[in-house]
Amino acid sequence: MNLVSKIFKRTDWYVTCGFGYYRNGGALEFHCGTDYGTNNQRWNLYGIEKGVVLSCGTDRDGSKYVWVNYPRFDKKLLHCHLDRIDVRANQEVQEGTLLGCVGNSGSHCGIHLHLGMQPSGDNCYEDPHTYEYSVPADMMNSYATVYGGPSTILYAPIGSVVKNGPIELLNKENDFYYMSYWTNSGLLKLPF
Numbered sequence: 001m002n003l004v005s006k007i008f009k010r011t012d013w014y015v016t017c018g019f020g021y022y023r024n025g026g027a028l029e030f031h032c033g034t035d036y037g038t039n040n041q042r043w044n045l046y047g048i049e050k051g052v053v054l055s056c057g058t059d060r061d062g063s064k065y066v067w068v069n070y071p072r073f074d075k076k077l078l079h080c081h082l083d084r085i086d087v088r089a090n091q092e093v094q095e096g097t098l099l100g101c102v103g104n105s106g107s108h109c110g111i112h113l114h115l116g117m118q119p120s121g122d123n124c125y126e127d128p129h130t131y132e133y134s135v136p137a138d139m140m141n142s143y144a145t146v147y148g149g150p151s152t153i154l155y156a157p158i159g160s161v162v163k164n165g166p167i168e169l170l171n172k173e174n175d176f177y178y179m180s181y182w183t184n185s186g187l188l189k190l191p192f
């Protein structure tokens, strides 16, 4: 699946400027992302899976931007020219978390999304448009350690609890213990 379809939750976008070198007059310049048109509409942008907002704000060109790191597939994504930002730095996002909406802040080219992509631990830009986004295949027959409480440790086979998808992590939020795992429709949380 294309990353931008996941970000917009729709597929009627179109590429207005591709990734890579181009001629600007006589000068060779580099476009470090892919630009997506939205028929001049301010579509919402969403988180695509569990991740963290690295930074957001307004850059020196006046563009409102959001950087989100997605550790599972080891990429961070830059969303530029937003009209509105709905997240804050260090905020955890999930699939469907509203990040903001697209606009033309800091741009002379009308409403569009500039999407940039880098490896999580690197700062070299890659083309987000040719990246194939997918969730992991299922991993049955594994076993998870399930903590039912501070003094109780239970062991449960994943296959008896989860129909498909590997265990992503075991975690706790406000005395709520859960195991999260991947399915074809995204990250799900299973309480205990």
Ligand SMILES: [Zn+2]
Pocket: 017, 031, 033, 034, 035, 113, 114, 115
């Ligand atoms: Zn661009």
